Amino acid sequence: xxxxxxxxxxxxxxxxxxxxxxxxxxxxxxxxxxxxxxxxxxxxxxxxxxxxxxxxxxxxxxxxxxxxxxxxxxxxxxxxxxxxxxxxxxxxxxxxxxxxxxxxxxxxxxxxxxxxxxxxxxxxxxxxxxxxxxxxxxxxxxxxxxxxxxxxxxxxxxxxxxxxxxxxxxxxxxxxxxxxxxxxxxxxxxxxxxxxxxxxxxxxxxxxxxxxxxxxxxxxxxxxxxxxxxxxxxxxxxxxxxxxxxxxxxxxxxxxxxxxxxxxxxxxxxxxxxxxxxxxxxxxxxxxxxxxxxxxxxxxxxxxxxxxxxxxxxxxxxxxxxxxxxxxxxxxxxxxxxxxxxxxxxxxxxxxxxxxxxxxxxxxxxxxxxxxxxxxxxxxxxxxxxxxxxxxxxxxxxxxxxxxxxxxxxxxxxxxxxxxxxxxxxxxxxxxxxxxxxxxxxxxxxxxxxxxxxxxxxxxxxxxxxxxxxxxxxxxxxxxxxxxxxxxxx
Numbered sequence: 312x313x314x315x316x317x318x319x320x321x322x323x324x325x326x327x328x329x330x331x332x333x334x335x336x337x338x339x340x341x342x343x344x345x346x347x348x349x350x351x352x353x354x355x356x357x358x359x360x361x362x363x364x365x366x367x368x369x370x371x372x373x374x375x376x377x378x379x380x381x382x383x384x385x386x387x388x389x390x391x392x393x394x395x396x397x398x399x400x401x402x403x404x405x406x407x408x409x410x411x412x413x414x415x416x417x418x419x420x421x422x423x424x425x426x427x428x429x430x431x432x433x434x435x436x437x438x439x440x441x442x443x444x445x446x447x448x449x450x451x452x453x454x455x456x457x458x459x460x461x462x463x464x465x466x467x468x469x470x471x472x473x474x475x476x477x478x479x480x481x482x483x484x485x486x487x488x489x490x491x492x493x494x495x496x497x498x499x500x501x502x503x504x505x506x507x508x509x510x511x512x513x514x515x516x517x518x519x520x521x522x523x524x525x526x527x528x529x530x531x532x533x534x535x536x537x538x539x540x541x542x543x544x545x546x547x548x549x550x551x552x553x554x555x556x557x558x559x560x561x562x563x564x565x566x567x568x569x570x571x572x573x574x575x576x577x578x579x580x581x582x583x584x585x586x587x588x589x590x591x592x593x594x595x596x597x598x599x600x601x602x603x604x605x606x607x608x609x610x611x612x613x614x615x616x617x618x619x620x621x622x623x624x625x626x627x628x629x630x631x632x633x634x635x636x637x638x639x640x641x642x643x644x645x646x647x648x649x650x651x652x653x654x655x656x657x658x659x660x661x662x663x664x665x666x667x668x669x670x671x672x673x674x675x676x677x678x679x680x681x682x683x684x685x686x687x688x689x690x691x692x693x694x695x696x697x698x699x700x701x702x703x704x705x706x707x708x709x710x711x712x713x714x715x716x717x718x719x720x721x722x723x724x725x726x727x728x729x730x731x732x733x734x735x736x737x738x739x740x741x742x743x744x745x746x747x748x749x750x751x752x753x754x755x756x757x758x759x760x761x762x763x764x765x766x767x768x769x770x771x772x773x774x775x776x777x778x779x780x781x782x783x784x785x786x787x788x789x790x791x792x793x794x795x796x797x798x799x800x801x
Contacts, residue, residue: 313458313511316476317511319480322488322491323484324507325487326490330486331433333345338415339370340360340364341438342413342426343364343373343398345433345434346401346426346430349558350390350557350558351389359384359387362384369411370405370413371406371411373402378396390567393561393567401424404422415434420435427560428465428466429446429465429559431445432445432485436481436485443485444469444472446469448538449488451463452492454488458513459471463685463712465603539555542717545717548579550578550579551581553579555580555581555583556583557583557584559586559602560602563679564583564587565609567582569665569667572611572667578612578613579611582608582611584607586602601686604683604687604701605681605684605701606716607679607680609677610677612727613675614676614731615673617673618666618673625662625678626739626773627723628678630646631719631725632682633745634722635715635718636702638718639718640702640715644745645745645746647747648766648775649773657698660682660683661681680719682719685703685709685710686704688704726738739769739771739773742773748766749767749769751795752766755792755793757790763795764778
């Protein structure tokens, strides 16, 4: 294992007095600035907070702020609607529960709206003068490459790093590591030839460097750390990926994509999160979305379809995911109508399609996808464990999320292109070969009633064709399907 103490010494020689790049004069200002910094440069945040901090001086000021006004004031930082709500909710709790003073413990900080463990550690280390290691994308990437951490889970990386250095070294090491990640050990093409840690780095065998003057150098493999740069490094499509946004944590990638669709973001925009606070499934169900282990992403599409054809996009996504799983892992994934991805009889992923439409056309679609990749099933509630699985559990090995996401996006690009250029027929035929629903006895729960029978096929609109025990044929547009085992129709 690499020597963290020696690495710390070399980093502090290069960055003798590392500081957080956000401008602030008190804990409240740093808290607000850190919330604003999500998907925004520190330079832009500092430009916005210069005037913001003159107007809002206390938590009470933010708690009483007019939402629309605050949104306009922080708009340059992006995703201003979510951020404004987070700031107001956060400060309301500070006023209500902490007498207007920003709390200083990890437990109290993480109880605030919009504050995860990373932000809490930033506060402890840079606002309160304590010792902490905030694991952001830079720390994840650099520590894994160096060999002083061996996980893509931020909490585990934090535990690994704090266990290798004396407590009094944590904050300075953390800040220096972030600077190193921004300036030298960058995501897409790390500047290995000029790195002060080159001789200490245990990642050299995974980064093959051609340093000839004419060719420069190139990175052949990257670690399993989700960032926008890592994603564009494995996938660059003609239809998809025109814009890639990554969040360490957000409410839901579908929420972000729907907001972006309203603002006119281009088709093919991809929104990815390492964790979701309010992950969504069909029929209003929650989707468990822990950090560092799974894939949660949404595609923003603007297909030239009528609203009744939106189901085709759900089927297209399901086909793409199953093809990607089969090609990348060798596992025989199947589709349960309309949107569940199964391995055996357990769910490994799903699709949630939301749209904005006019009477006769779709304005845009948020095609949300969630896949259990490296999820430890022991972390699930017992009742969920009985019906869910993960690719890691089924394949008996860890899956590189970045590479796997690249495979999914390539399949989505291909299937969407075929759907647009050729039409629905190839998609529907492929779906039929990949489903585990057709030919099975099913129970379908719809809004106002429940039916049961044999799932015979899907029609040209993607509706499920069910033959009831009476012989009557029913076409289902939407419903919750349960595949019955050794059961008779009724």
